[in-house]
Amino acid sequence: MEEHAFGPGLPRLAPAGGAAAVPHGGATLARAGVGAELVAPEQLRRGKTGWPSVDRGLRIGAIVNKRAHRNAAREIFNGSTLLDWAAPSSVGELDAALARFAESKIDTLVIDGGDGTIRDVLSASARVFTGPMPTIAVVPSGKTNALAIDLGVPADWSLKDAIAAAATGQIRVRSPIEVSRLGEAGPGLRGFLFGTGAFVKATALAQETHKVGAFRGLAVGMALTGGVLQTAFAGSNNHWRQGERMEIQLEDGRRLDRSLYLVLGSTLERLPLGLKPFGRERAGLKFLGIDAPPRHIVATAPMLLSGSEAGWLERIGYHRADMEAMTISVPSGFILDGELYRGGDLSVRKGAPLRFLVP
Missing domain, CATH: 3.40.50.10330 (Probable inorganic polyphosphate/atp-NAD kinase; domain 1)
Known part of the structure; x- marks a missing residue:
């Protein structure tokens, strides 16, 4: 699952090797031209x-x-x-x-x-x-x-x-999204899609779809569909359904300590394939948390992923929230933009805005 683009060395990243570069001027860098044009x-x-x-x-x-x-x-x-x-x-x-x-x-x-x-x-x-x-x-x-x-x-x-x-x-x-470990100095990771719990397993499925040529947004959809099926038709003791014990402190000071099936967060406004797990499209850092074991997942998954904001979803354990930051303790690991990292006590917050060029 671990596919780092540039090999070992990035803090909190596991080694994974990388492609060879072209030597230039004593540094191992592929480079065109002399200086920035x-x-x-x-x-x-x-x-x-x-x-x-x-x-x-x-x-x-x-x-x-x-x-x-x-x-x-x-x-x-x-x-x-x-x-x-x-x-x-x-x-x-x-x-x-x-x-x-x-x-x-x-x-x-x-x-x-x-x-x-x-x-x-x-x-x-x-x-x-x-x-x-x-x-x-x-x-x-x-x-x-x-x-x-x-x-x-x-x-x-x-x-x-x-x-x-x-x-x-x-x-x-x-x-x-900026993810850092509590008690560690310096900048952490920056990405756009954070997840833990069942999302870790779903991402493993997405990596399998890459092997059969499912690229761009299709792999994400296949992973989520596979995750729903694994959960819906599994027994009560299945590891997909059991969830993980997580401790979360919200920015308003509230602390949550419970078993969660999944926590998903993103600052993206539109997800691939039109998926809307956070509800209507909007800016900011958005979270979805699902209690474990998930209830009525076959019936709720289509509504949840299509953006329904029906009140009964919250009542049966499907929680959405917009916030600037939170801390979360995850035992088994988390995903940031497709990469698996070890668990621990984490700060997850919205970073400073970046400007992107588009056509």
Whole structure:
């Protein structure tokens, strides 16, 4: 299940190796051009190379995950001099590339990869960028691209499109979820979809769907459907139904200590396949908590996932809430953007808003 984009080194991430990078200037970084090209926000023209041909003005840096699904079969950049870019094979190399971007004061950070790549880059950026974050452009080239779907970035949006949007694109704002361990200093993780309990098992199912070619939002839907079926037709002692004992402290001071089947949180406004587990579409950090064992899950699941806000859902143990932050103690682990992390005492909060370029 653990598929880190950039290998070992990121705090609280398990080692997973990474793709080799191309050496450049004594550092193991794949890189095009010398320094960040300066790109102006005038109307873009296409040059003979197929890359946008522009005057100088904006600085652009790009991080590419060469292990991403759609990147595996294509050349990366092919010597473009429009931007400074890196394809890191470790978190140390990722930090070095981002530090170089920060030093050159890039205006736009392009992230070419899926949700896992975005999570790793944003988490590392919190350690590197001491001032405001640059505007971000996402190229959805991974197995799962929930953030891109939420932003309205088309599946065929290319790196060239992202570079062009740096001069002409629109802006949408999203705040990441920030997850850190209580008592540990420094920035934690930044992502957009948090879950524990049955969501950990459902994500394992989603990883299996990747092996048979279910990408983009389909894997998420198949995982949730499989989770419902595993729960609905299992006996009372089945591990899907039993839930986990969790302790939660809400921002208003209330403490909850109970067995929960699932806790899900997100700052995304639109989930893949039109799923609406948090109810109506809206901004902010939203949570869904389901008591264990879940009651009438076959009847409630279609209504819950389609966004129904019927009052009886709360009465039988399906709880929704909007909040800025909470602390939660989870014994077995949690998922952030498809990645499994060890459990413990966690702070989960809405992070500072980020600006994303869209077509």
